[in-house]
Amino acid sequence: MKATLSQWKAELLRTGRDRRFFLLTLGMPVAFYLIFINQQGGDAQIAGTFWGEYFMVSMAAFGVLGSSINTFGVRLAAERKGGWVRLLRTTPLSSFGYALAKTLTQLTLSLLIVIVVFAVAHFSQHVDLAPARWLEIVAWLWLGSLPFAALGVLIGMAGNAAQALGTLVYLALSMLGGLWTPVQALPKTMQEVARWMPTYHFARPAWNLLSGHSVQWSDVAILLAYFVLFISLAALVQRRVDSRPEG
Amino acid sequence: MDAVVEMTSVTKEFGSKQAVRNVSLAVARGSAVALLGPNGAGKTTSIAMMLGLLRPTRGQVRLFGGDPGSAGQHAHMGVMLQSVSVPDRLTVVETINLFRGFYPAPLPTERLLAAAGLKEEGRTMAHRLSGGKMRRLQFALAMAGDPQALFLDEPTVGMDVTSRRQFWDELRGFIASGKTLLLTTHDLQEADMVADRVIVMNEGAIVADAPPERIKMEFGGRQVSFAAGAGVDLAQLDRLPDVLGVQTAGRKVMIRTTDSDALLRRLIQGEWDISDIQVTGAGLEDAFVRLTTEMGERA
Numbered sequence: 193m194k195a196t197l198s199q200w201k202a203e204l205l206r207t208g209r210d211r212r213f214f215l216l217t218l219g220m221p222v223a224f225y226l227i228f229i230n231q232q233g234g235d236a237q238i239a240g241t242f243w244g245e246y247f248m249v250s251m252a253a254f255g256v257l258g259s260s261i262n263t264f265g266v267r268l269a270a271e272r273k274g275g276w277v278r279l280l281r282t283t284p285l286s287s288f289g290y291a292l293a294k295t296l297t298q299l300t301l302s303l304l305i306v307i308v309v310f311a312v313a314h315f316s317q318h319v320d321l322a323p324a325r326w327l328e329i330v331a332w333l334w335l336g337s338l339p340f341a342a343l344g345v346l347i348g349m350a351g352n353a354a355q356a357l358g359t360l361v362y363l364a365l366s367m368l369g370g371l372w373t374p375v376q377a378l379p380k381t382m383q384e385v386a387r388w389m390p391t392y393h394f395a396r397p398a399w400n401l402l403s404g405h406s407v408q409w410s411d412v413a414i415l416l417a418y419f420v421l422f423i424s425l426a427a428l429v430q431r432r433v434d435s436r437p438e439g
Numbered sequence: 440m441d442a443v444v445e446m447t448s449v450t451k452e453f454g455s456k457q458a459v460r461n462v463s464l465a466v467a468r469g470s471a472v473a474l475l476g477p478n479g480a481g482k483t484t485s486i487a488m489m490l491g492l493l494r495p496t497r498g499q500v501r502l503f504g505g506d507p508g509s510a511g512q513h514a515h516m517g518v519m520l521q522s523v524s525v526p527d528r529l530t531v532v533e534t535i536n537l538f539r540g541f542y543p544a545p546l547p548t549e550r551l552l553a554a555a556g557l558k559e560e561g562r563t564m565a566h567r568l569s570g571g572k573m574r575r576l577q578f579a580l581a582m583a584g585d586p587q588a589l590f591l592d593e594p595t596v597g598m599d600v601t602s603r604r605q606f607w608d609e610l611r612g613f614i615a616s617g618k619t620l621l622l623t624t625h626d627l628q629e630a631d632m633v634a635d636r637v638i639v640m641n642e643g644a645i646v647a648d649a650p651p652e653r654i655k656m657e658f659g660g661r662q663v664s665f666a667a668g669a670g671v672d673l674a675q676l677d678r679l680p681d682v683l684g685v686q687t688a689g690r691k692v693m694i695r696t697t698d699s700d701a702l703l704r705r706l707i708q709g710e711w712d713i714s715d716i717q718v719t720g721a722g723l724e725d726a727f728v729r730l731t732t733e734m735g736e737r738a
Contacts (some may be wrong), residue, residue, distance in 0.1 A: 194541075201540075202533065202534075206526060270526075271526060274523065274524035274525075275521075275523040276520055278523070279520050279580075281490075282491070282492065283513055284510050284513045284542060285541045324676050378656040
């Protein structure tokens with residue numbers, strides 16, 4: 193446990209110095225929120241709630257996705273490529289402890305992003321919810337971020353292609369899952385595609401919570417399925433990559 | 440269990456290629472072992488199996504009497520691997536402290552910085568260190584847990600002369616305190632300096648396993664060199680007893696011999712017209728080159 197905490201602490205220290213994290217991963221959802229909210233007006237009605245609240249959830253989800261892929265996945269790829277993960281495997285830090293530290297880091301960052309985006313919405317658009325509602329939505333976005341951490345692991349297996357692949361997946365999942373443009377505003381075929389996106393099932397329960405509905409089990413089930421899919425693929429790729437010969 | 444590492448009939452195959460062939464060896468506690476061999480000899484693959492980074496295709500590897508892949512076996516050892524880059528955005532001290540956090544009883548940070556000669560660089564971002572200092576940082580990481588055994592894969596690659604001297608001094612102190620060392624290196628002279636046992640590998644198999652002195656005597660002998668006067672018939676040198684080989688460059692002669700004392704006596708008593716006589720121990724390098732070519736000829 194001490195080893196895991198040591199790793200967790202170092203990860204947070206690194207993120208605190210990561211300009212890319214603040215400018216892009218955290219900065220983009222905040223900037224998008226401030227820009228697009230003014231184009232539509234935060235008071236516009238959508239899906240039983242207001243645009244200012246709805247888009248706040250969208251951008252929080254967008255931020256969580258970004259940190260899972262850009263901060264977590266790309267960093268993991270670099271650590272694997274640079275032989276660092278190999279070296280760690282010779283220390284008392286177990287693979288499980290390493291994975292746990294990475295997950296804790298990712299959960300910490302997800303929470304930070306959700307809170308920052310919510311704070312921006314609260315102070316710029318006067319979004320105000322009942323305390324219990326805030327907590328529910330934060331808790332959902334926090335725990336629901338786990339499948340995306342698993343996606344980060346999978347992207348971390350991509351080696352040199354991780355950065356490019358990550359960016360592609362980041363943008364595609366955000367757009368197709370309805371995080372940029374609400375699903376209701378998309379053409380029919382795009383709406384059908386959205387229904388298969390993990391991002392859609394990640395954001396939808398939070399949108400539902402805004403309009404007073406509860407989390408649906410179908411969303412949880414689909415996210416769980418994605419979680420299992422990403423982790424299994426990552427394990428499969430890892431086994432192939434790690435059994436290669438060396439000098 | 441007295442052996443730090445024990446390999447029993449270990450074979451590792453990658454596809455149809457055999458990287459390690461039926462290797463058995465035990466590294467006793469308190470010994471300093473150098474693993475030598477050309478590229479592709481199977482040294483790094485062997486170390487990787489000892490550390491649990493690779494699983495053997497056949498045979499068994501035990502580390503501290505247990506499974507090398509289990510993190511629980513790693514509490515009392517330190518490792519330097521080849522071509523490892525440290526994470527970005529951490530200082531030297533933070534990187535060392537990250538590793539210290541992995542071990543039950545780590546050495547103090549100050550002690551590690553001193554051992555690696557990085558006292559001035561504590562606040563430098565670790566990934567920006569020059570090649571030599573990077574290797575020294577990795578030595579500090581290997582020492583972080585106050586290890587009983589060190590595994591070093593080509594540790595001095597990239598180090599400058601001063602770094603190396605300090606590094607070997609540290610290693611000698613480590614060995615003198617009764618701890619165990621296993622290293623691979625291309626710098627055979629340096630292996631000669633610290634190891635009390637040399638294991639030579641070629642094409643995946645062990646071809647020699649002896650103290651460095653024996654390896655040198657058996658396979659390299661000593662080297663006698665001198666300048667020969669105009670009257671000396673160089674062709675006769677080959678016919679002297681105990682001579683393994685003769686090289687000439689102009690009137691400069693280098694003789695490799697199994698018994699330099701007898702050869703010198705013969706040369707002096709025979710009143711050969713020679714001057715500038717020098718006797719040197721043939722380095723492990725020579726032994727190694729000869730050994731691998733002999734193995735090649737036999738095959």
